[in-house]
Amino acid sequence: MGIENENSLLIKARQGDIQAFEELVGSYYTKVYNICYRMLSNSEDASEQAQETFIKAFRYIKDFKGNCSVSTWLYRIATNVCLDFIRKNKNKKTVSLEQNTFEDLQVKDRLMSDNPGPEKAAELNAQKDAIKNALSKMNEKNRMIIILRDFMGLSYDQIADTISAPVGTVKSRISRARSELRDLLCDGKEHLFTDYVK
Amino acid sequence: MNFCKESDEYISLYIDELLDEEIEKKFLKHIEECSQCAEKLEEAAFIAKLCSEQQEIPLPEDFSSSLHTRLLQISDKPDKKKSVFSLYNKKLIASLSTAAVLVISLLAYNLLPQTWSHNKTASSADSNAQIQASSAPESGISAYNEDMADSNKNSGADSIEQSDQSGEIYPEEQPSENEIKKQGTKEEIPEIKKEKKSVSRDIQEKPENRIYGKIDGNNQETEKNNKLAMVPEIAQPVTEYYSNYAEINLKVSVKGTEIQILKSLMTDIGATQPDQAIYYSAALVPETGGNDKEGTSDTGDNKADSFAADLNYIDYYLTLTSYKSLKDTAANYGLEITAKSDTIKKDITSEYNYLLNQKNEISERISEAVKAGEDVSALQSESNWLTQEIDKLISEKKMVTVRVFFTLN
Numbered sequence: 184m185g186i187e188n189e190n191s192l193l194i195k196a197r198q199g200d201i202q203a204f205e206e207l208v209g210s211y212y213t214k215v216y217n218i219c220y221r222m223l224s225n226s227e228d229a230s231e232q233a234q235e236t237f238i239k240a241f242r243y244i245k246d247f248k249g250n251c252s253v254s255t256w257l258y259r260i261a262t263n264v265c266l267d268f269i270r271k272n273k274n275k276k277t278v279s280l281e282q283n284t285f286e287d288l289q290v291k292d293r294l295m296s297d298n299p300g301p302e303k304a305a306e307l308n309a310q311k312d313a314i315k316n317a318l319s320k321m322n323e324k325n326r327m328i329i330i331l332r333d334f335m336g337l338s339y340d341q342i343a344d345t346i347s348a349p350v351g352t353v354k355s356r357i358s359r360a361r362s363e364l365r366d367l368l369c370d371g372k373e374h375l376f377t378d379y380v381k
Numbered sequence: 382m383n384f385c386k387e388s389d390e391y392i393s394l395y396i397d398e399l400l401d402e403e404i405e406k407k408f409l410k411h412i413e414e415c416s417q418c419a420e421k422l423e424e425a426a427f428i429a430k431l432c433s434e435q436q437e438i439p440l441p442e443d444f445s446s447s448l449h450t451r452l453l454q455i456s457d458k459p460d461k462k463k464s465v466f467s468l469y470n471k472k473l474i475a476s477l478s479t480a481a482v483l484v485i486s487l488l489a490y491n492l493l494p495q496t497w498s499h500n501k502t503a504s505s506a507d508s509n510a511q512i513q514a515s516s517a518p519e520s521g522i523s524a525y526n527e528d529m530a531d532s533n534k535n536s537g538a539d540s541i542e543q544s545d546q547s548g549e550i551y552p553e554e555q556p557s558e559n560e561i562k563k564q565g566t567k568e569e570i571p572e573i574k575k576e577k578k579s580v581s582r583d584i585q586e587k588p589e590n591r592i593y594g595k596i597d598g599n600n601q602e603t604e605k606n607n608k609l610a611m612v613p614e615i616a617q618p619v620t621e622y623y624s625n626y627a628e629i630n631l632k633v634s635v636k637g638t639e640i641q642i643l644k645s646l647m648t649d650i651g652a653t654q655p656d657q658a659i660y661y662s663a664a665l666v667p668e669t670g671g672n673d674k675e676g677t678s679d680t681g682d683n684k685a686d687s688f689a690a691d692l693n694y695i696d697y698y699l700t701l702t703s704y705k706s707l708k709d710t711a712a713n714y715g716l717e718i719t720a721k722s723d724t725i726k727k728d729i730t731s732e733y734n735y736l737l738n739q740k741n742e743i744s745e746r747i748s749e750a751v752k753a754g755e756d757v758s759a760l761q762s763e764s765n766w767l768t769q770e771i772d773k774l775i776s777e778k779k780m781v782t783v784r785v786f787f788t789l790n
Contacts, residue, residue: 201452205445212448213440220438230441234448235762241452267769310431324653332397333432339399348654352695355644356654358393365424 189253197245204241211254212237214335215261221330222265224319232268236261255344258337262327262345269323317367325360332357384411387641388418392425451759472741622733622774625701625781628721631711633787639716643695643785646714650707652699655782694786704781721786733774740767 195203215236220229239260240247247256318326331337331345339357343350382404384391391408394400400408412419633639703710711718743764750757 199456201449201456204452205449209445212444213437216440216444217438226438226441229438230444230447231762234444234451235766237448238451238455238763242455267766271769311435314432314435329432333429334435336433339397346654349695352654354394354399355390357397358390361393361396361425361429362389365421365428368428369424 193244193247193249193253196241201241204244207253208237208240208257211257214254215257218258218261218330218335219265221318221334222262222323222326223268224315228268232264233261236264239264251344255341258331258335258345259347262331266323266327313368317364320367321360321363325356325363328353328356328360329364333361382407384408385415385418388421392418392422395422396426396429454759455763472738621728622730622777623726623728624777625724625726626784627704627724627781628784628786629707630719630721630786630788632717632719632790634790637787640695640787642714642716643711646711646716647697647699650699650703650710652697652703652783655696655698694784697783697785698780699783701779701781704783707783718785721784724781729774729777733771736767736771736774740764740771743767 189207192203192207196207212233216229216233219233219236220226223229223232236257240257247253251259318329321329327346328342331342332339337345339350339353342357343353346353348356384407391400391404395405395408412422631639631643699707708718743760747757747760747764750760
């Protein structure tokens, strides 16, 4: 989207134009949903909180001063929304693993259509489940960092803008997060990962 | 350069290709020699690759349409401002009624002779315990802990802890929002007088009965009793909300190893990096100029090729209790911390009131929607979020944002 077009949509959205707002942020629906899904491990919560992200963005678009990109701004809202949701529901222990969700089936369908072979499909699904399980056990701030860096592929500068922290802080947080994820995945799961790693 | 000790950091930077060429060469040489680090690197690189290769989760089919419906529901309606205004008027009337009841209760209390003895037991001033609240009441920012700066000049010792001696500055147990907490000076009284027109004369004539007495004593118990005895617990509007902010200096060596120790210390005491709320991102940290631009740091100044000492400062968010003992705790870690500034309070009552007004408006709309048999899930969700934000604001009093600056030894 060109900058001029984006600016014009932003002006209209600030005036309450829903169509302009949807055009401005529509291309980020999937990315924001993915952040929420990875953070919350649950498609229902992810959908709800992703929508909440855009509702808040629409409500507070007048406060968006344009000192960062629209994507960074949306990711910032999404991560805050998810962290707030996790904090609020910390006492409610829910089983985050889902069996045969819509996403699982979709992935399985894609795997079948690409004909990876049953062993490869099983391997991929096992890895996917292991990562999802490990993510759900991580400290939520470490989880957020891993999602932004390793899943979403944001640069250190983009992450620094998203979480409003210096790049130095981002570096140390990424290393801590990766260390935690490695401990969760590699300890006690020799049958799953050491076969692949070694 | 201790690759083994800081292997996590070096591995992470290597995976992201952020190591200097020279450091990278040394690191790879170390990897050849150290099997433990080599194994760590292999695992870390594999997991990072695995995560990056995970397929994007597809958006639910009804996401766009559902979001569109919700956006339509919350978009501005023509009579919205009017209803907010009428609601504000109702709140104002309710506040005035509450204040009138408060004053009448005060009068009733003062007519009881045995209560006079409580008012005369305030002890003499203790210079350390005096709150300089009169310094900037209009701006909503009050400076505390002048002793911290003074004791830095003397010995630097206990500068952070002295604030605790009065017991007034960082009350451990925050009273509920219905209790009057802030103790100001005479300047506070005119504001109250606006709401208690019929009895203002009594307040003037009986200084002992001031709701906001001077903090001239360290007899916290008596002061508290005075407060509680004189002022029955009634809600709003006099309760204020504020966030705390402080700056400290940490002495660091050229290598900057103290920074890593500081991070460990902060993790151990439960401090976090503050999440800047986007809706009032500047509300919690007063603008002191320099690097804080609405909570986003100037990344141009803070880029570093190594994670060591190019930082100007780091912000931490911790409880006031932890902050009080931070200097001692830091000493146990071999760190030398001194206060750079007084602890500053920023009044966030306006943000609180704004959220409360929003919540009351939503509650009204929910009632109307329920009567009309409409779906209230979106409104309820919004109300829940507002409640959370209000709770967060209320709890700000017990927390402090601390900016740690680094000064070379």
